[in-house]
Amino acid sequence: MATMKFDTVVLGAGIVGVCVAVHLQKRGRSVALVDRKQPGNETSFGNAGLIQREGVYPYALPRDLGTLLRYARNQSPDVRYHADAIIRTAPFLWQYWRNSHPAKHAAIAKSYATLIEHCVDEHRTLAAAAGASALLRPTGWIKVFRTEKAWHAEIRLAERWHREYGVEFESLDAGHLQQKEPDLDKALSGGLRYPASHSVSDPNALVTAYANYFEALGGQFFIGDADSFREGWAVDTQAGTITASSAVVALGPWSDRISARLGYRLPLAVKRGYHMHYAPEGGARLNHPVLDVETGYVLAPMAKGIRLTTGAEIAHCDAPKTPTQLAAVEPIARTLFPLGKRLDHEPWMGRRPCTPDMMPIIGPATRHKDLWFAFGHAHHGLTLGPVTGRLIAEMMTHEETLVDTQPFRVERF
Incomplete structure (x- = not known):
């Protein structure tokens, strides 16, 4: 089968992965988006369709x-x-409980709110470009x-x-x-x-529209198996093997399967x-x-x-x-x-x-050059997909970022 070369391969075609792919493609990167299913058919398919501008405090674990x-x-x-x-x-829940203490939760909110502040505007901008504003x-x-x-x-x-x-x-x-x-x-x-x-009348249709926009920009989507992902940033798809200079892991709940194999112990x-x-x-x-x-x-x-x-x-x-x-x-x-x-x-x-501190992981991997993480959004994946996509693309292309990304980086663990 053929081997295809791209600047970046994005693993995962949920709302986060699709938005990462869109923002990178807009910045002139050649991007391959890879998933085992069509875009928006896993976690992004079945949520309540909320873009939660009020969600400045992430969902904490009750302590009473x-x-x-x-x-x-x-x-x-x-x-x-x-x-x-x-x-x-149990270890995760213990840390989650500790981070849910009112003082810690309030400190987390100060960082988290910087993402939430932009969630509606970033969706509006992306939906308008994708012809999906009616959703x-x-x-x-x-x-x-x-x-x-x-x-x-x-x-x-x-x-x-x-x-x-x-x-x-x-x-x-x-x-x-x-x-x-x-x-x-x-x-x-x-x-x-x-x-x-x-709110969104059809979350799957919204992710599909964003993915179609990605392809209209020149990006390519492939059905493939993320478990075949390997260093050198290669992954096998139905169309052949993709190799890339950089890679973004945006596999949602399956992200730790890839990160663990690469030596990252993430909670x-x-x-x-x-x-x-x-x-x-x-x-x-x-x-x-x-x-x-x-x-x-x-x-x-x-x-x-x-x-x-x-x-x-x-x-x-x-x-x-x-x-x-x-x-x-x-x-x-x-x-x-x-x-x-x-x-x-x-x-x-x-x-x-x-994650046990209720914040997503957004940023570069610490042990591998040109590997990036974008996952762990909990209840706010739909809300924060476009913001996350923009931040990853800004970091990868050395632009000034919309917000300070330091609180969301993997090294906090």
Whole structure:
């Protein structure tokens, strides 16, 4: 088979890898994008479609004893676990718990917010260039609350985010919430809308549009096996062997398979999640993505129907599906909004790649020249894909970077 030479090979065609490839190709690099599936068909396929401009504080591990005991019983609708995975991930969870201390979490947010600040603008710019602006919805999203206590606690948190980082929010009492979402449960106590955030009507279509733009710029996509990646920066594809002067690992939850083989011991873990689509019943309409805060699932209006996405499942990356969370929250979601029949043959499952300090790994590898890492975005892969792509491309082409990249580099581990 043929051997093809490129300036850069990008491993992984999810939202992060595609955005890296786009930004490098725009800067005159010849780029090969390689994945085992078509772009956007793994983790990027099944998320809640949120571009979270309000997400300046990454998702922390609860530290109060009551919540931890509830999680330990493995019956919570928002978090489930496989017992064998808990044993394997115990060191990761310990570090995650430590970094979730309020003081450490606040320090992390100072760095993390620099990425979040640009997330909407970078998506808008890329979507406009890719002819995909219609997929972005500038309507914000809403958290809803079943109790006054939870609602007021979230308001206090939103007020803090506003003071510290200028995060916009709109507090909605029961009446105003019904005006925004007439078909939600009338018994809800209130809601909180984040108007600066965007949502996406079809995340897979958005990643596909970005990948098509990459190819229109002259980039090439290949079906290939990242496990064949080797030093000298070569990888085998269906079209032949690709060699490149530089390489970017953007394989999401599978990135540690490559990095470990190259001698990097990175604390990457996986939070799995599930989704199912439903037809709305009786002409009901959902205008915003909605998070049921006290239960821990999201309902999001998508091109295919109403998508229900679950919280986190701690399990081995490639363990068989166990969609018990979906079964647990579906009856609750039906009381929140009139969901009709299921539209998928089976639940979809995705994997969120997570680091114990809740920040992605973005930057050069420390032990290999011309090797770059772009993974570990946890719940914010869709949110931060274009920002990450731009930063990697700026670093690789020796430009001034949009933000200080030092906090996200691999050497922190």
